[in-house]
Amino acid sequence: MPKLNINGVDHQVDAPDDMPLLWAIRDLVGLTGTKFGCGQALCGACTVFLDGQPSRSCQTFVGDLAGVKVTTIEGAQGKVADTVRQVWTDMDVPQCGYCQSGQVLAAVALLTETPKPTDDDIDAAMDGNLCRCATYHRIRAGIHEAARRLEA
Amino acid sequence: MLPRIIEHLAPAASVKTSRRAFLVASAAAAGAFVIGFGAVPARAAGGAAVSAAPAPFDAYIRIAADGSVTILSSQFDMGQGSYHGLATLVNEELGAAWDHITVEGATGDLKAYGNIAWGGAVQGTGGSSSMTTSFDRYRQAGAAARMMLIDAAAKDWGVSAAEISVKDGRLTHASGKSAGFGDMAAKAAQMPVPKDVALKARQDWTLIGNGDLRRYDSRAKTDGTHPFTIDVKLPGMLTAVMIHPPKFGAVVKSFDAAKAKAMKGVVDVVATPRGVAVVGEHMWAALAARDAVTVTWDESKAETRGSAAILAEYEKQAAGKPQAAARNDGDADKAMADAAKTVEATFRFPYLAHAAMEPLNAVARMNKDGSLEIWGGHQIPGIYQGIAAGIAGIKPEQVVLHIMKTGGGFGRRATPDGDVVAEAVMVAKAIGYKAPVKVQWTRENDMRGGRYRPAYVHRLKAGIDASGKLVAWDHHIVGQSIVAGTPFQGLIQNGIDQTSVEGASNLPYAVPNLHVGLTTTEVGVPPLWWRAVGSTHTAYATEVFLDQAAAAAGVDPLAFRLAMLTGHPRHAAVLKLAAEKAGWGKKLPQGRFMGLAVHESFHTYVAHVAEVSVKDGEVRVHRVVAAVDCGTVVNPDVVKAQIEGGTGFGLGAILAEELTLGADGTVEQGNYDTYTPLRISAMPKMEVHIVASNAPPTGVGEPGVPSIGPAVANAVARATGKWITTLPLTRGMQS
Numbered sequence: 032m033p034k035l036n037i038n039g040v041d042h043q044v045d046a047p048d049d050m051p052l053l054w055a056i057r058d059l060v061g062l063t064g065t066k067f068g069c070g071q072a073l074c075g076a077c078t079v080f081l082d083g084q085p086s087r088s089c090q091t092f093v094g095d096l097a098g099v100k101v102t103t104i105e106g107a108q109g110k111v112a113d114t115v116r117q118v119w120t121d122m123d124v125p126q127c128g129y130c131q132s133g134q135v136l137a138a139v140a141l142l143t144e145t146p147k148p149t150d151d152d153i154d155a156a157m158d159g160n161l162c163r164c165a166t167y168h169r170i171r172a173g174i175h176e177a178a179r180r181l182e183a
Numbered sequence: 184m185l186p187r188i189i190e191h192l193a194p195a196a197s198v199k200t201s202r203r204a205f206l207v208a209s210a211a212a213a214g215a216f217v218i219g220f221g222a223v224p225a226r227a228a229g230g231a232a233v234s235a236a237p238a239p240f241d242a243y244i245r246i247a248a249d250g251s252v253t254i255l256s257s258q259f260d261m262g263q264g265s266y267h268g269l270a271t272l273v274n275e276e277l278g279a280a281w282d283h284i285t286v287e288g289a290t291g292d293l294k295a296y297g298n299i300a301w302g303g304a305v306q307g308t309g310g311s312s313s314m315t316t317s318f319d320r321y322r323q324a325g326a327a328a329r330m331m332l333i334d335a336a337a338k339d340w341g342v343s344a345a346e347i348s349v350k351d352g353r354l355t356h357a358s359g360k361s362a363g364f365g366d367m368a369a370k371a372a373q374m375p376v377p378k379d380v381a382l383k384a385r386q387d388w389t390l391i392g393n394g395d396l397r398r399y400d401s402r403a404k405t406d407g408t409h410p411f412t413i414d415v416k417l418p419g420m421l422t423a424v425m426i427h428p429p430k431f432g433a434v435v436k437s438f439d440a441a442k443a444k445a446m447k448g449v450v451d452v453v454a455t456p457r458g459v460a461v462v463g464e465h466m467w468a469a470l471a472a473r474d475a476v477t478v479t480w481d482e483s484k485a486e487t488r489g490s491a492a493i494l495a496e497y498e499k500q501a502a503g504k505p506q507a508a509a510r511n512d513g514d515a516d517k518a519m520a521d522a523a524k525t526v527e528a529t530f531r532f533p534y535l536a537h538a539a540m541e542p543l544n545a546v547a548r549m550n551k552d553g554s555l556e557i558w559g560g561h562q563i564p565g566i567y568q569g570i571a572a573g574i575a576g577i578k579p580e581q582v583v584l585h586i587m588k589t590g591g592g593f594g595r596r597a598t599p600d601g602d603v604v605a606e607a608v609m610v611a612k613a614i615g616y617k618a619p620v621k622v623q624w625t626r627e628n629d630m631r632g633g634r635y636r637p638a639y640v641h642r643l644k645a646g647i648d649a650s651g652k653l654v655a656w657d658h659h660i661v662g663q664s665i666v667a668g669t670p671f672q673g674l675i676q677n678g679i680d681q682t683s684v685e686g687a688s689n690l691p692y693a694v695p696n697l698h699v700g701l702t703t704t705e706v707g708v709p710p711l712w713w714r715a716v717g718s719t720h721t722a723y724a725t726e727v728f729l730d731q732a733a734a735a736a737g738v739d740p741l742a743f744r745l746a747m748l749t750g751h752p753r754h755a756a757v758l759k760l761a762a763e764k765a766g767w768g769k770k771l772p773q774g775r776f777m778g779l780a781v782h783e784s785f786h787t788y789v790a791h792v793a794e795v796s797v798k799d800g801e802v803r804v805h806r807v808v809a810a811v812d813c814g815t816v817v818n819p820d821v822v823k824a825q826i827e828g829g830t831g832f833g834l835g836a837i838l839a840e841e842l843t844l845g846a847d848g849t850v851e852q853g854n855y856d857t858y859t860p861l862r863i864s865a866m867p868k869m870e871v872h873i874v875a876s877n878a879p880p881t882g883v884g885e886p887g888v889p890s891i892g893p894a895v896a897n898a899v900a901r902a903t904g905k906w907i908t909t910l911p912l913t914r915g916m917q918s
Contacts, residue, residue: 125401
């Protein structure tokens with residue numbers, strides 16, 4: 032039975048090795064912040080961190096995760112995550128909110144790697160995260176604002 | 184997105200009704216206007232459907248003993264912010280602490296929740312009407328609740344009601360007496376409901392029009408806690424995935440599920456009128472087994488034409504006479520014959536998918552007492568209730584709808600046949616109601632499940648006189664009717680489905696001889712309203728063609744429009760504002776070109792100016808300036824957000840979205856690799872300017888969409904000299 036470490040907690044899951052991590056997180060572990068959008072790593076709604084790196088959980092399989100630390104939106108913590116969430120709330124970035132778990136994690140990853148991203152940096156880092164409400168204008172502004180607050 | 188045509192059906196529609204008139208009407212509706220407090224029978228949102236009688240205590244507002252305020256919304260929220268709007272309206276009058284407020288969907292009482300903008304006959308969200316229907320209704324609910332709280336405190340404290348003030352959910356008196364809303368809720372519920380309440384004067388508003396007010400529900404959308412239908416989990420719940428017919432109109436002939444049924448976690452495989460459902464203990468169990476099912480389809484009634492053949496047929500029809508006239512001013516034929524110069528164009532629009540981020544889903548549970556609960560994005564709840572009852576063989580009032588906020592919608596959650604809602608009931612029934620069932624579509628189900636913005640062909644001709652004036656306009660639209668064959672069919676009048684011609688038949692420009700005709704086609708691809716409905720194609724065709732006519736007349740496109748908009752000051756004002764803020768007419772950097780467009784949809788006026796460059800046949804939109812007039816602004820920041828988002832949504836469609844059927848009638852796209860909405864790298868810098876107005880409030884969910892496409896195309900034409908008449912641009916640039 033595969034073992035998953037999610038948000039610092041070990042879970043034994045009754046799942047075949049080829050089960051996508053997305054469905055293990057949602058249906059077996061019961062954390063629903065990670066969203067299903069496409070199943071093909073095309074939209075980014077299912078983004079999680081694997082050992083800190085943003086990854087698509089719909090194309091990650093539970094059999095490949097021995098010793099890997101999985102962080103979902105529920106477990107994302109720290110100064111960068113808190114700042115991004117606060118900015119997202121202050122600027123009312125989300126509309127429907129469905130893609131925002133993925134957007135927030137992608138933004139946290141970008142700001143962790145690149146504390147002062149340019150518009151081009153943002154476009155490159157965030158292009159895999161689709162938002163059908165097209166909140167892109169505010170995502171861009173939100174990342175710049177978060178960078179400003181983190182620098183201060 | 185139900186169209187504004189519904190207004191025409193219901194002359195009692197109170198879009199223009201004064202506040203005073205509505206108060207009277209409300210009182211006359213005998214108890215329809217009610218506010219609830221404290222001791223409310225416990226039930227989830229939507230549970231009022233169980234009771235045939237209007238629930239007298241909890242139609243609009245509940246206040247709990249802890250002071251939390253729950254607003255029951257008649258309007259559905261798919262991300263556009265209608266819940267936030269209603270919270271703003273209620274609390275402007277109520278005076279609760281903002282962070283004590285939540286909003287839930289409600290249904291079951293047409294008097295309380297019927298859409299006033301549609302005459303009150305149907306509860307539903309569409310046509311960007313949420314603020315219109317709610318503006319008086321929910322402010323009055325808030326004002327009445329406040330009055331009842333004050334009356335209760337006055338009685339309790341033995342003081343005059345006039346001496347009690349309200350702030351942030353607290354009632355206070357100069358004597359030092361003070362109570363929270365929660366403390367006074369039970370007593371307030373015993374107070375008589377005021378028949379008439381005075382509303383705040385416009386100059387006293389602190390929340391309505393306040394751009395600093397934050398959405399009450401943003402935080403939960405940043406930490407994964409906001410619940411969507413996909414997140415609904417019930418004890419013993421099963422998950423079903425669908426195998427839909429590969430062609431529209433096909434049905435199941437037979438299927439072999441022996442292999443699938445033997446797989447771990449698979450509970451059952453059942454046929455429904457809409458396809459085969461694989462039911463599993465969880466999503467992956469059902470999904471993994473889906474490929475092991477083989478289905479034989481009866482395609483005898485299926486649509487087997489491809490979209491190329493369909494559009495070619497439309498083009499032939501467009502060159503001929505229209506079936507019906509939507510508008511006929513003067514004599515367009517004669518004026519065209521007499522014109523000094525004529526211009527012609529044929530526009531081709533593809534099918535478009537809504538492709539909302541949350542693939543369609545619904546959860547159904549049959550209870551022991553015979554009630555059927557359904558969780559989902561119930562955009563037209565009364566219709567879904569009837570459909571579900573029909574499938575289950577129970578009474579509509581036994582169907583309890585739990586209205587979830589959804590991950591997008593754009594019209595897709597308002598289907599006349601209830602699609603995924605119907606499926607959830609069908610699957611639950613097919614397994615003998617032995618467990619609650621969630622039907623969860625995959626992205627491919629969603630993309631190939633039909634209900635598209637229909638494909639259209641438009642044929643336009645314009646006549647220009649010797650002085651450069653537009654004197655004749657002939658517009659022929661060919662395409663499917665959205666409402667034909669649905670419960671909304673009665674909305675077709677004199678052969679005209681308004682959703683096919685809106686935005687064209689009400690062309691605002693003063694053209695003396697103007698003819699708009701419609702030919703309605705019959706195609707087996709199920710159509711639907713798609714954010715901004717008819718205006719998604721009429722705005723493009725009219726505004727691009729108008730630029731073409733301006734070019735033929737040798738007149739600047741802004742001046743050309745303004746000269747013909749003297750009778751339409753609100754169009755002219757947004758156009759002038761956008762042009763001024765964008766710097767229309769000023770010198771642009773090398774390789775940059777501007778285009779503009781203006782359009783009214785759902786009584787809201789929007790103009791876009793787009794700045795583009797074209798390199799190696801690729802269009803890049805660098806900057807967009809929009810101006811909007813939606814009357815009285817309830818939430819300025821939501822107006823901006825919706826125009827930003829609507830612009831991105833419309834831009835994505837114009838640039839690269841198309842849903843095509845192959846030569847045998849199967850859909851060619853399945854996921855976001857082949858159907859390609861806008862991504863962040865293509866989102867221009869943008870600014871939104873709002874026209875200050877005291878006119879009645881109108882909506883913004885849809886009107887941001889129509890005019891961005893033609894603004895971009897008009898800029899592209901300036902860059903390349905080529906008018907893009909085949910959409911999307913990725914296709915049109917090549918043809």
